[in-house]
Amino acid sequence: MLDxxxxxxxxxxxxxxxxxxLHEVSASTAGVSRLEMCIQCxxxxxSCPSAADMDxxxxxxxxxxxxxxxEFVLRSNTPWICVSCYHCVVRCPQNVHIAxxxxxxxxxxxxxxxxxxxxxxxxxxxxxxxxEDYGRxxxxxxxxxHYLKHFPLRLPGMTSMAFGMLTKERMTITPKRIKNIRQxxxxxxxxxxxxxxxxxxxxx
Amino acid sequence: MSEYLLYPGCSMESSAKAYYDSLMKVxxxxxxxxxxxxxxxxxxxxEYLGISLTPAxxxxxxxxxxxxxxxxxxxxxxxxxxxxxxxxxxxxxxxREQPRLGHMVNEALAAGDLAxxxxxxxxxxxxxxxVYDIGLDIVKEKVVRPLTGLRVAxxxxxxxxxxxxxxxxxxHEHPVExxxxxxALGAEVxxxxxxxxxxxxxxxxxxPDTAFELIRRLxxxxxxxxxxxxxxxxxxxxxxxxxxxxxxxxxxGTSYHMPVVxxxxxxxxxxxxxxxxxxxxxxxxxxxxxxxxxxxEAPEPVAAAPAKAHKAEGLPMPxxxxxxxxxxxxxxxxxx
Numbered sequence: 001m002l003d004x005x006x007x008x009x010x011x012x013x014x015x016x017x018x019x020x021x022l023h024e025v026s027a028s029t030a031g032v033s034r035l036e037m038c039i040q041c042x043x044x045x046x047s048c049p050s051a052a053d054m055d056x057x058x059x060x061x062x063x064x065x066x067x068x069x070x071e072f073v074l075r076s077n078t079p080w081i082c083v084s085c086y087h088c089v090v091r092c093p094q095n096v097h098i099a100x101x102x103x104x105x106x107x108x109x110x111x112x113x114x115x116x117x118x119x120x121x122x123x124x125x126x127x128x129x130x131x132e133d134y135g136r137x138x139x140x141x142x143x144x145x146h147y148l149k150h151f152p153l154r155l156p157g158m159t160s161m162a163f164g165m166l167t168k169e170r171m172t173i174t175p176k177r178i179k180n181i182r183q184x185x186x187x188x189x190x191x192x193x194x195x196x197x198x199x200x201x202x203x204x
Numbered sequence: 205m206s207e208y209l210l211y212p213g214c215s216m217e218s219s220a221k222a223y224y225d226s227l228m229k230v231x232x233x234x235x236x237x238x239x240x241x242x243x244x245x246x247x248x249x250x251e252y253l254g255i256s257l258t259p260a261x262x263x264x265x266x267x268x269x270x271x272x273x274x275x276x277x278x279x280x281x282x283x284x285x286x287x288x289x290x291x292x293x294x295x296x297x298x299x300r301e302q303p304r305l306g307h308m309v310n311e312a313l314a315a316g317d318l319a320x321x322x323x324x325x326x327x328x329x330x331x332x333x334x335v336y337d338i339g340l341d342i343v344k345e346k347v348v349r350p351l352t353g354l355r356v357a358x359x360x361x362x363x364x365x366x367x368x369x370x371x372x373x374x375x376h377e378h379p380v381e382x383x384x385x386x387x388a389l390g391a392e393v394x395x396x397x398x399x400x401x402x403x404x405x406x407x408x409x410x411x412p413d414t415a416f417e418l419i420r421r422l423x424x425x426x427x428x429x430x431x432x433x434x435x436x437x438x439x440x441x442x443x444x445x446x447x448x449x450x451x452x453x454x455x456x457g458t459s460y461h462m463p464v465v466x467x468x469x470x471x472x473x474x475x476x477x478x479x480x481x482x483x484x485x486x487x488x489x490x491x492x493x494x495x496x497x498x499x500x501e502a503p504e505p506v507a508a509a510p511a512k513a514h515k516a517e518g519l520p521m522p523x524x525x526x527x528x529x530x531x532x533x534x535x536x537x538x539x540x
Binding site for chain 1: 214215217218219220221243244245246248249250251252253254255256257258259261262263266294295297298301302305308309311312313314315316317318362363366367368376377401402404405406407409410411412413414418447448450451454485486488
């Protein structure tokens with residue numbers, strides 16, 4: 001891994017092993033990530049249906065993570081290409097929660113604004129904004145906002161599909177709402193405060 | 205009759221309406237008593253988890269808290285949607301594995317006067333309940349119109365058989381439950397090698413090239429095995445393989461025609477219910493030909509109705525100035 005060594009030097013790592021990044025990722029992963037148990041066997045990358053489109057296979061990404069290469073890890077497109085199929089998760093001999101680590105890395109990349117392409121973060125953000133407003137997902141609003149911004153050229157080819165979805169009543173133009181949206185908003189507001197103090201704790 | 209708490213999930217009200225409608229039709233005859241969780245909210249799909257940990261799990265857990273409060277003698281939550289099933293199961297499992305997460309989530313839930321004790325509910329998928337609680341023998345007894353001669357590719361996708369925290373399935377990669385159920389309905393079930401492969405998930409929205417290749421693999425494999433249709437149990441899989449099949453075909457210059465329906469729709473047919481009341485006709489890749497093979501008539505696809513075909517051109521536009529101008533522009537469209 002010549003280029004990885006080069007990246008290490010460029011990243012200005014002071015010590016041979018800087019595990020603070022690994023700990024930070026583990027702290028922001030649900031459950032017990034077992035990330036430190038990775039033995040670099042590569043079963044994950046070999047099982048991945050979308051590895052061909054990734055900058056780094058999960059194995060490589062975990063090696064970089066262990067090496068403390070924060071910026072390179074958070075800039076990698078790998079977590080964004082992960083399709084959450086869990087093939088790697090059930091095959092990993094060390095039972096690393098790989099898919100959940102990918103979710104954590106996305107969240108960290110968004111916070112550090114280190115992603116290369118805004119398509120996926122924007123999609124997640126728009127989806128979540130609508131869920132926070134209505135309590136339900138809102139496909140029509142999501143699709144129109146997302147496609148107009150990121151895939152205007154796909155729209156002409158999609159009109160008949162969108163038309164079919166509307167006439168077959170598989171998509172509605174107005175959003176559905178839950179009754180007690182105030183309760184949900186209060187819960188999410190508190191959750192964000194809890195998360196902020198969790199991050200402060202995790203980064204220690 | 206067993207009683208279950210139902211978490212339908214957002215898709216069941218929109219893109220996967222056929223799944224919901226057919227489930228409602230087959231529940232009674234199968235002896236499934238489903239009680240919807242009142243005022244449930246979206247599970248966040250695969251989007252919220254990638255933004256922020258505690259809010260994502262608090263969003264999921266509000267549903268668990270509501271379900272636990274509503275539970276009356278039952279402790280089983282049934283989710284028909286894969287992503288919903290996994291999110292609910294995941295929240296429950298991770299809060300047990302890592303009590304700190306449970307504390308953080310409960311701190312958030314307290315702001316809405318709710319609480320959830322991890323482990324107090326069983327989160328199960330609809331297929332699991334039908335195969336293991338109701339049982340294949342009972343299903344077989346109820347079949348009045350066996351699907352003899354219909355070649356079906358059983359397609360589960362990813363998030364039901366994996367990661368499978370509670371070891372509910374026969375295998376993570378080649379589980380047999382859906383095959384067995386479809387066989388009980390009398391269908392000819394192909395040994396579909398890609399039965400738990402990925403449909404692309406949200407990549408149809410954010411990285412279409414990645415998604416189209418995954419959809420192509422599925423459809424091409426099912427086609428190679430001469431499947432008449434694919435039967436799925438996941439709204440996302442159905443949406444991707446069905447609604448994006450046309451765009452995928454254009455992307456690769458292929459002409460696959462592989463209908464994808466929900467397994468509950470096929471249960472309904474075998475129980476003698478009519479295709480229309482089971483949501484057939486709402487698929488984008490029509491299942492008419494497949495149903496005709498077993499002597500059933502599916503409703504006319506909406507898009508084929510001549511009166512409405514003109515509207516397929518797009519969003520509402522001012523009326524064309526002259527007849528000729530309109531004709532010209534339509535011809536131009538065909539060429540491009």
